[in-house]
Amino acid sequence: MNVLKRIGIFWFGLWLVSVPLDTAMAQNAKKDVAAGKMAMAQLTDTERAQLKAFSDRVKEYQAMEKKLPADKLSPTANVQQLDQQRQTLREALQQARPNAKQGDIFTPDVAPVFRKLFRSTLTGPAGKKIRASLNHAEPIGPRDLKVNGVYPNLAGQPLQSVPPTLLMNLPVLPKGLEYRLVDHAVVLRDTDANMVVDFLTDALP
Amino acid sequence: MRVAKYVLMTMLAVVCPAVRAGQTAVDSAAGARAATAPPAPSANGLDLKLPLKNGSVRWAVIGDNGTGDRAEDAVANQMQRYWQVVKFDFVTMDGDNIYGGHSPKDFERKFEDPYKPLLDEKVKFYASVGNHDDPDIERNYKLYNMGGNRYYTFNKGDVQFFVLDSNYMDPQQLSWVEDKLRGSTAKWKIAYFHHPLFTAARYHGPDLDLRAKLMPLFTKYGMNAVWYGHEHVYERIKPQSGIYFFLEGNSGELRFHNLRKPNDLDVVGFDTDRAFMLVEVAGDDLYFQTISAAGETVDSGVLHRQGAATQ
Numbered sequence: 001m002n003v004l005k006r007i008g009i010f011w012f013g014l015w016l017v018s019v020p021l022d023t024a025m026a027q028n029a030k031k032d033v034a035a036g037k038m039a040m041a042q043l044t045d046t047e048r049a050q051l052k053a054f055s056d057r058v059k060e061y062q063a064m065e066k067k068l069p070a071d072k073l074s075p076t077a078n079v080q081q082l083d084q085q086r087q088t089l090r091e092a093l094q095q096a097r098p099n100a101k102q103g104d105i106f107t108p109d110v111a112p113v114f115r116k117l118f119r120s121t122l123t124g125p126a127g128k129k130i131r132a133s134l135n136h137a138e139p140i141g142p143r144d145l146k147v148n149g150v151y152p153n154l155a156g157q158p159l160q161s162v163p164p165t166l167l168m169n170l171p172v173l174p175k176g177l178e179y180r181l182v183d184h185a186v187v188l189r190d191t192d193a194n195m196v197v198d199f200l201t202d203a204l205p
Numbered sequence: 206m207r208v209a210k211y212v213l214m215t216m217l218a219v220v221c222p223a224v225r226a227g228q229t230a231v232d233s234a235a236g237a238r239a240a241t242a243p244p245a246p247s248a249n250g251l252d253l254k255l256p257l258k259n260g261s262v263r264w265a266v267i268g269d270n271g272t273g274d275r276a277e278d279a280v281a282n283q284m285q286r287y288w289q290v291v292k293f294d295f296v297t298m299d300g301d302n303i304y305g306g307h308s309p310k311d312f313e314r315k316f317e318d319p320y321k322p323l324l325d326e327k328v329k330f331y332a333s334v335g336n337h338d339d340p341d342i343e344r345n346y347k348l349y350n351m352g353g354n355r356y357y358t359f360n361k362g363d364v365q366f367f368v369l370d371s372n373y374m375d376p377q378q379l380s381w382v383e384d385k386l387r388g389s390t391a392k393w394k395i396a397y398f399h400h401p402l403f404t405a406a407r408y409h410g411p412d413l414d415l416r417a418k419l420m421p422l423f424t425k426y427g428m429n430a431v432w433y434g435h436e437h438v439y440e441r442i443k444p445q446s447g448i449y450f451f452l453e454g455n456s457g458e459l460r461f462h463n464l465r466k467p468n469d470l471d472v473v474g475f476d477t478d479r480a481f482m483l484v485e486v487a488g489d490d491l492y493f494q495t496i497s498a499a500g501e502t503v504d505s506g507v508l509h510r511q512g513a514a515t516q
Contacts, residue, residue, distance in 0.1 A: 077310070078309075079309040082346070126417065174374060192341060
């Protein structure tokens with residue numbers, strides 16, 4: 001009897017603990033569904049925590065960039081000056097993170113979460129529209145991507161547009177950073193420096 | 206008799222712009238009758254269809270222009286000819302402002318040289334960015350008047366323009382569009398950006414995901430007209446959910462015979478030469494004229510503001 005009582009108390013306790021957890025998860029999922037973030041809604045709490053850690057790493061990168069002495073771009077009719085400012089900023093970033101390597105921000109634990117988000121979005125209700133948009137956006141083929149390197153759009157290659165539903169289902173980035181697609185990879189691009197901050201291969205199925 | 210009538214109408218058209226506009230009035234909202242009246246030569250030998258009313262807002266539209274080749278120059282020359290009479294204050298750009306490299310020389314050859322006569326006359330250019338543009342250089346390029354922003358808004362008279370970056374329509378930009386539209390008290394709300402929401406062109410086709418995000422906002426907040434490019438043709442599209450749509454993407458590039466024919470989307474389509482547009486907003490009317498690089502008027506008419514009382 002005692003054993004049965006103990007088992008009963010154990011399961012009751014477990015249920016008590018899991019109810020608020022389930023409710024929190026369900027609430028997050030509900031919010032995401034309401035906002036049209038269907039892929040986000042499918043994430044577990046662990047996966048959400050990994051995305052939060054990703055966003056924290058992005059914020060750290062940005063805080064580091066803000067401390068650099070290089071000027072940000074500002075409006076001028078002098079294109080050469082804009083080019084020069086961009087190069088100066090890129091060099092300052094390269095010097096500030098000389099050991100940066102692929103996977104520093106898209107870490108191995110968050111990489112499968114991103115792949116899951118892309119997969120779910122592309123196979124979800126808006127998947128057909130998104131694939132059509134991707135195909136109409138003059139997709140660029142494979143390019144050599146290098147962390148701290150120039151984003152490979154020089155010499156006039158078009159920047160592939162990123163469908164809005166995909167962007168809606170990825171963690172929000174602060175101003176100055178953006179997601180870009182290069183073949184099947186997703187690149188974290190520093191817009192002012194036109195630099196690859198990090199990239200994740202095989203992000204798109 | 207017919208000749209005398211034509212001469213009389215021509216004289217009237219020169220002295221009375223309203224008569225000229227009335228000749229080719231097209232009310233697209235009411236079903237888009239084709240402009241069938243013979244072109245009326247006007248000042249400077251131009252085939253002008255705009256009424257040039259006092260106090261109106263006048264501008265030109267170009268898209269996919271930045272090739273730096275002779276075709277871009279030819280369109281720019283026509284713009285300059287028409288500016289002499291229309292005196293439009295500014296030019297809106299549907300994106301792909303600079304193709305290929307983006308060196309200082311490229312900006313000269315593909316923008317500053319072709320449009321020098323207009324720039325010298327203090328005509329302002331307001332750019333949106335296309336997929337061939339370098340968004341971070343161009344948003345900071347002072348002659349594009351983007352103020353360092355990928356997306357922005359500006360007002361001219363009764364018109365508020367919403368200039369969007371369709372390459373990267375992230376949630377922040379969508380919120381921004383909604384906020385700005387919600388707060389707008391402008392009589393005319395006009396958006397322009399690069400990627401088409403509706404098109405009968407075959408090369409890229411419409412961006413359906415972008416359409417799914419923007420149309421609910423446009424309809425909810427009363428967008429009046431939308432311009433875009435990306436396809437290298439000209440199209441005046443039948444109103445969609447009551448909104449007027451134009452595709453002007455052949456001001457430098459051209460994709461010959463790229464429009465599906467027949468199609469049930471276009472009121473007028475043009476894919477055999479480069480072109481630009483002239484637009485004039487006066488009160489509740491928006492007059493437009495599309496002119497080819499050869500100087501031919503390929504489309505013209507007047508659109509009545511949605512929700513405004515009909516005259």
